Amino acid sequence: MLSSLPKLSLTAVIDILAVAFLIYQLLLIVRGTRAGHILVGILTVFAVYAISIWAGLEALRSVLSYIVPYTAIAVIILFQSEIRRTLARIGRKRWFGRGFRRPESIDEILLALNRLSTDRVGALIVLERDIGLRTFVESGVRLDSEVSADLLLSIFRSGSALHDGAVIVQKGRIAAAACFLPLTTAPALPANLGTRHRAAIGITEESDCLSLVASEETGDISIATFGEIERGLSIKEVDERINAHFGVSKTLTPRVPQSRGDAVVDGGVAGGQKVGRP
Numbered sequence: 001m002l003s004s005l006p007k008l009s010l011t012a013v014i015d016i017l018a019v020a021f022l023i024y025q026l027l028l029i030v031r032g033t034r035a036g037h038i039l040v041g042i043l044t045v046f047a048v049y050a051i052s053i054w055a056g057l058e059a060l061r062s063v064l065s066y067i068v069p070y071t072a073i074a075v076i077i078l079f080q081s082e083i084r085r086t087l088a089r090i091g092r093k094r095w096f097g098r099g100f101r102r103p104e105s106i107d108e109i110l111l112a113l114n115r116l117s118t119d120r121v122g123a124l125i126v127l128e129r130d131i132g133l134r135t136f137v138e139s140g141v142r143l144d145s146e147v148s149a150d151l152l153l154s155i156f157r158s159g160s161a162l163h164d165g166a167v168i169v170q171k172g173r174i175a176a177a178a179c180f181l182p183l184t185t186a187p188a189l190p191a192n193l194g195t196r197h198r199a200a201i202g203i204t205e206e207s208d209c210l211s212l213v214a215s216e217e218t219g220d221i222s223i224a225t226f227g228e229i230e231r232g233l234s235i236k237e238v239d240e241r242i243n244a245h246f247g248v249s250k251t252l253t254p255r256v257p258q259s260r261g262d263a264v265v266d267g268g269v270a271g272g273q274k275v276g277r278p
Contacts, residue, residue, distance in 0.1 A: 140179030
């Protein structure tokens, strides 16, 4: 019996490893999401169909035979968001190790973020990287202005017409404010995360951007990337995360620990807590 088995060649090993990798990536996509339960349901239907054929249950097999052929179409419809997200992640990988320049506007953003955190003013700032955010820019109010701490403080000031929603920064400029972002539906997130934090995570699930959040309840600064969020970061830690996200090999000394008018920005909440999918 062993002699009838095909010889294990190098091509066969590569083929097996490739299939195993695809299955592993599929499990990563659906893990911790509602899609996981849908996938279990589809596999259950296939299992029942196989059992009906093996046991000779003609009535059950006949009914399921009308359902199984359309499973592929159902998978595309049910998993459209996961498929879109996966293709976007494949397209944004740095296959040739290309780096990114640290945006010159980061110092101004950090300056404003620290003041917003100190005053406990809620804010959400999104920094675009490779994947364009034009769809979300069009949902808000176009500004196309230079990034400055004073402008960001004015936008998120309580009572401002633009304080609700997110500010999107493209190519070192504020593209728009009061933008609507998709909310994450990940079930593993803490229940105390508000709409602003869930929007910060949701946009990073759709693209490779980076989201900065200032909490109006606690004053904590959070940063979201690739569907995960780190909470309770200091300004220095935020600067390090931004440099790492944009591929800056050497951390540049920011101008953040300086005084600007009546806003003295220094320090921040130390120690980050990472929250994301299990």
